[in-house]
Amino acid sequence: MAPAPTGRFHIGNARTALYDWLLARHHGGTFILRIEDTDRARSSLDHVAEILEAFRWLGLNYDEGPEVGGDCGPYFQSERLHLYRQAASRLLDEGKAYYCYCTPDELDQRRREIQSKGLAPRYNRQCRGLSPADRERLEAEGRPKAIRFAAPDHGAVAWQDLIRGAIEFQCSELDDFVLTKADGFPTYLLACVVDDAAMAISHVVRGEDLISSTPRQILIYRALDLPAPRFAHLPLILGPDRAKLSKRHGPVAVLDYRDQGFLPDAIVNFIALLGWSPGDDRERLSRDELIQSFSLDGIGKSAAVFDIEKLSWMNGIYLRDLPPDQYLSRARPFLESALGQLPAEFDDQYVARALLLEQERARTLAELPQLTEFFFRQPESYDEKGERKWFGREGAADLLAGVRAALDALPAFDEPAIEAAVRGVADQVGVKPGPVIHTTRLAVTGRTKGPGLFELIAVLGKQRVSTRLAQAEQHIRSLRSRTPQP
């Protein structure tokens, strides 16, 4: 996998990385990470760090690459410039490449003119047949120069794509593309070929958007007399509008999903299925199952829309299956970053119990602060519909007072005792348990939904529950005095 550190590490890149990883792991091959930092203007160290962090977070361990080293290093293209220079000068010597003195401005202007005539923009090979005298003159001017590949003008380039089958391009469609930029850095066309050959890469698995660069790379392999790897072009990942997924569709960086409370295992499982299928009805696959079932044959040809709804569903499954300690260590940071430093009265034990009660209800970790907020803050208001339904009832305040008295009187404040007490009140008053439970939940949490009442009360503890019940009673009474019943 060879990402460029020119932007956030995209979910599409993550899927490519995953497929690369799965392919290597399935066949017992070597998974190499190489950083393609040949764009000096746009590459940054921050982006490199983000790539490494994304790999770490997703659990895609590489056998060779930055920080781990290996026999094929270095793993930053900016540290391998001598190799590209060597290759370029060889092509130059053999007449398969030439210096181009055209400036970006000139190129740009010509391109515009051609396009305005509705023609295919292509380099006009102006510098290909430069006479020695012209060349000398341009050199004397001190013009910066790029190196271009002298592309053949007839014939065809074809390859057997591992996903799409035979693909063929006519050479007449290809122009004299740039191998080395004026700043001395290679374009990825050159760098990729040189490195893939040097690193003995067997499979190039990448997005469909790179299909059209493949014939050019094959031409370079040929010119350098190097064996070409096998190519597999993946279908693209689309946004809801069916255009290539990009930032305008919302967050697309892997680490954004981490920050939104998705689990790496869920992301891995989900993106594995975006374009690939094990061939049967399984949807939930562990990493080991993924490795075992993975095959290029299972990859489809058509683009897939990234459906965040389905991701959320899957994340919920993984969240519920997390063992308590793992769940807690992942959940806590989300709680703290949203609710701030928790007061000392909420010890680890309390936080853990609160969090555990919402584990089965959350779809992402980021929902947890909102879901558990009432454990840490007294309700300031009550759910509007619930208020009308439960607090508006005749005798609601007295009912709560009864519950409060019963709970206050409990010697042991555990779940069975609480349940018995609450149901006892219902018996006494002669109503069904339902209304008592709902009214009490609303009074204690301010909400109409949430964990089971008895377990939630047990976590909150006698003191808090008592206070909240009293507060609700007062609220109801003040409501009634302001809006007298007819």
Added chain:
RNA sequence: GGCCCCGUCGUCUAGCGGCCUAGGAUACGUGGUUCUCAGCCACGAGAUCGCGGGUUCGAAUCCCGCCGGGGCUACCA
């Protein structure tokens, strides 16, 4: 515009000539379970397999054309 790729429920997909009156998942709807929600279980609705020709006893599956969508078209990758 040119070149290239793609086209099965809204979405992700199974399907590689008969097992398909097209299966699963999600989302949606209904019912059940329960103190609510979530979950779980059951059921339902949802695809004339983009369209039109062919090949074949038989096509979602093979071939051709059309239409539609997407990608590329940089001294970015």
